[in-house]
Amino acid sequence: MTKITIKETQNPTILKFEFPDFITQNQSFEFKNIDEAKNSPLAQQLFYLPFVKSVYISGNFIAIERYSIVEWNDVQEAVAEQIENFVNQGGVIIKADETQTQKQPVTVYGETTPNPATLKFVVNKMVTKNAIEFKNIDETQPSPLAKELFNFPYVKEIFIDENYISVSKYESYDWNDITLELRSFIKLYIENGGTVLDENFIATPKIEKQKIENFDNLDTTSQQIINILEEYVKPAVAADGGNILFDSYDEKEKRVKVILQGACNGCPSSTFTLKSGIENMLKDMLHDENIKVEALNG
Template identity: 70%
Template sequence: MQKVIIRETQNPSILKFEFPDFITKSQNFEFKNIDETAQSPLAKQLFYLPFVKTVYISGNFIAIEKFSIVEWHEVKELVAEQIETFVDKGGKILNTEDSDNKKIPVTVYSETTPNPSVMKFVASKMLTKTAVECKNIDDSAVSPLAKELFRFPFVKEVFIDENYVSISKYEIADWIEITQEIRSFIKTYIEEGKTIIDETQIVKTANHEKQQEAYFDKLDAISQQIINILEEYVKPAVQSDGGNIAFQSYDEKEKRVKVILQGACSGCPSSTFTLKSGIENMLKEMLHDQEIKVEAVNG
């Protein structure tokens, strides 16, 4: 009988189920829903569990991210037993012929951003549900793709969100000289099925904590309104420019909203104007409070 070992990860929503031997040697797989599981009969089976959010297969383990409707201590033994039973009955973890011979068809195109130091590379598939910002190679443990990009001497920072990668460059190179090289590299990397974001390595930093539903529920009503406004009206606009904005805090006494600028927004010459003339005015109008002030903690 195949015995799997259950291991915790730095992300409390994700557990690893390790096998004694490698189940895949050259590729990593990420399945975000049952429609993506053509390459993995086991992943398809796991998605019938209502709490399974994402399935990762790499090396000698299967990692599973759960929805918050259950706690791992309630279901982890059940999941381990289901994996063991599936394998013992001859079920395939991966359709090896498909995974070895087929590349993932993907297109990648580049877009300029309001920040002249940043170029946005947009893929035809979802890359991550969790925004990740890597300021240098030491920050890139969470993203093997970012780590590889930092091997280019002109790459300064990497920001990955949804279906795009924003890259900040040093001044040693012009975009006209390097854009095609980066675009081709990202396209090949994705097509080869390599890991873009290793969700098991996401450290529970304060910024990551703020992306979770449990954090939102603990906030006061005004802070919740601010987050909803940012999510609905502001984020789509800044994401289209290769950036992101994240709520940091709201001080009720000072009427001060603090936000974090990421990707192309970080260090952008027009970010101050956007904050004051755009976001601040929007919050004043929608919250019916002309004393609201907005500032970027990293602006």
């Protein structure tokens, strides 16, 4: 029996319904209405719900964008149950003869971040369900897009999450000279069905780290810190094209170690964010003025 897991996204109108197994292989499908969804019986059924605006299917999840007539809290459980019932009764998610990803018009725009060395390229649809960082071309096996981007001489690091690609450049280059080329390349790559992130390769230590596989075995304070970072900190830094990962907590020294990714890594304001933002938040929420936060790579 298939069991659906509900996951929030950075966009409050979009919710992800995750499957325990992959439902597509290296393919992504986006449907804006019931007519476009003729190759997906499940998507067609979902469009009968009056609040469904669009359906996106990729990897092991279905993402649904809602109209503002409802709040997800009021309907998400019913939607998850409907998807479960459909699949458990043998319903088809994507027809087998649909072997090619349909070319979809894609919009990409550049967005500045607090880090002057990093620009965030935002796509008008989700491109991955996993946050992942690449320091060099040798790490890019999971991401054909990242591999292509490293062929540009000015690309230093890449961070990909949900609906954006953060690119960090070398200091000797100016964004005014390279932004248009990067934006156009990313747009055409995605529009032509290129793979942004191959979910089959998501087994790297960095990805596993984010999942905190041993969460249940951690001490209570570490669990509280992870929950605070997930709920309050990650959405804020993600809006700036970055990410923060919990590394460890030393109960004796009251020291929290984190890893900064994307725009956060190397950002001039990251120290201020850590000390005045995250550290003060943890002190307040954990009721412990001795808490200290430090970045392993910041």
